[in-house]
Amino acid sequence: MSDYSYFCGIDLAKNHFSLHAVGVEARGGAYYWTRTLNKLGHNARIMAVKYVVPYRTKGKNDLNDAVAICEASQRPSTRFVPIKSPEQQAILSVHRMREHWVREHTALINRMRALLSEFGLIIPVGRSSLMKQVPLMLEDAENELPLLARTVIADAYHHLDELNQRIVDIEQVFDSFAKVSANVQRVMKVRGIKPQTATAILTSIGNGSQFDESRDFLARLSTKAIFDGRKTSLRPDNQTRRPILTNTISSRRKDRDCQPWRQAR
Structure with missing residues (x-):
């Protein structure tokens, strides 16, 4: 049997989904179906919606979305989402x-x-x-x-x-x-990071392999990030961003209250 490769776009829905051609658009059920397809021997990957939209050339429906997903999955500039366990x-x-x-x-x-x-x-x-x-x-x-x-x-x-x-x-x-969790304990060694924040970080980004540089992770926490004159293409993750910012503000308040000149007063 000769080796071969193919691409398949899947538009997920609640009770059925459309196939074209395996790229999967990030939406409800995407992680489950991607894991299931990989167990069947496919190389399914998840991509953000913003990478799919430019390749939809006709009206929005299940089949056209599946075609656009298939096209987007073949582009070298498309970023794929790590599959969560x-x-x-x-x-x-x-x-x-x-x-x-x-x-x-x-x-x-x-x-x-x-x-x-x-x-x-x-x-x-x-x-x-x-x-x-x-x-x-x-x-x-x-x-x-x-x-x-x-x-x-x-x-x-x-x-x-x-x-x-x-x-x-x-x-x-x-x-x-x-x-x-040893990984959560490792993240909690960072000053100001507590269990809620540590679990949010690890479950959201996994091992961080999706980031080319450490500043890309910072961009994920920011509503608007520009580095070296270029604007990052990563979308802010409020699930991770909120607890980190809360803990940072809390830590800074504690530092301010513990300053010697304040204690002297």
């Missing part, structure tokens, strides 16, 4: 659920504060202030908070308390994973 995707799922609950938590706090202000009940900014004062307001029978509004806000407060506990519990997952 199921374990990497599992940790990223934990990060995404935490992000979802934090957003819901913040939105609920703002909603409760706004509703209470409609009845002249003002709560200072901050979660701790709200958690302390809302029970007092609900128990105060002399304020102008109607029974119906009191009931709704009480339900929202209980839901907020549940979200607080969920966020605490899910952060313990990062701590537990850090204890058994």
